Amino acid sequence: MDELDVSGEEKRAPSRLIPFALILLFLAGTSFGFLKSSFFLVEHIDILGLTTISSGEIAVLSDYVKDTNIFDVDLIMLAERIEAHPRVDKVLVARKLPSTLVLNVTERAQVAVMPYSGYYVLVDADGFAIAIAESYGAKDPPLITGIRPQQVLVGKRIESQGLDSVLLVATILPPNLSKEVSEISYSIATGISIYLQSGTWVTLGLGTRNEYLTRLDVLHSLLLRLNEENRHASYIDVRFPKRPVIKHTN
Known part of the structure; x- marks a missing residue:
């Protein structure tokens, strides 16, 4: 008889879980309904x-x-x-x-402006055309020259030889020099050149980020010295930083 009683208890045990399972099911349904409500x-x-x-x-x-x-x-x-x-x-x-x-x-921040088909394309550091303008102002970023892309689409990256080097220089120009740069140019023969507001033509050539940083640092020092001496250079070549070339204005 004892064995029969135990077996009966085991058979009745699952029935006690049914109300608990129903409560969990109700709570889950209520929570789901709340999450899907207009709230x-x-x-x-x-x-x-x-x-x-x-x-x-x-x-x-x-x-x-x-x-x-x-x-x-x-x-x-x-x-x-x-x-x-x-x-x-x-x-x-x-x-x-x-x-x-x-x-x-x-x-996207514009770092340079490129002439194209009678308009001016605003270009970011990654070479994306972010907008097109009808005019170029004195307060705009440096003008890019020597770059001749076959096609320019707003929102797309511009593909053209020399553009990566031009944009690299545009993005690493120190603040005290950046405001003096009016144009960044590329040519197969000399690489990257920059033109200053004062009319000075500076040749940087081709190089890595660190090489450009070194050349720009030398350029900054040369410009400070020229300013202290009250002299003006028409041309500066810093492709070889340890032996820069300076042509003074007559």
Whole structure:
């Protein structure tokens, strides 16, 4: 009889788990329903990091997710859609519960301007054409010359011989020298040359980042010395930093 009683208890044990399982199922269903409720619909999109792009331009690209459940928004797809904007480099998207998406935008910064078919192309450090302008102003970044791309499309990287070297120099110019540079030129014969506001032509040649940094440092020292001596150079060659060549103005 004892064995029969134990067996009966074992048979009745699973039945005690049924109410507990039903409670868990109810809670899971309730939680799922709450997460899918209107409480989590996207109502606000905060846009951070803009300096040259208007918030309206980004809103046009991102507003399609409004009134969508915040957990159903594909953050990668949204970021890629905004990154298609020519002036946008990168976008980080984050959820801010219950109903806000935060877009942290990194813009492409123009480092040079390139003439092309009667217009001026604004170029970033990676060689992307970020915009086209009808005129070139004195306060714009240095002008690029000697670069002849076959095609330029806004939002796409420009492919042309010498452009990488030109942009490398444009991005590493020290602040005190950058404001004096009006033009950065490329030629197969001499490599990179820069033209200063004062009219001085400077040959840098071709080289690595560190080699350019060394040559620009020598150039800066030479310009300081010329200024102290109240003299002006029409031409400076720093391709060989230990033996720079200076042609003084007569």
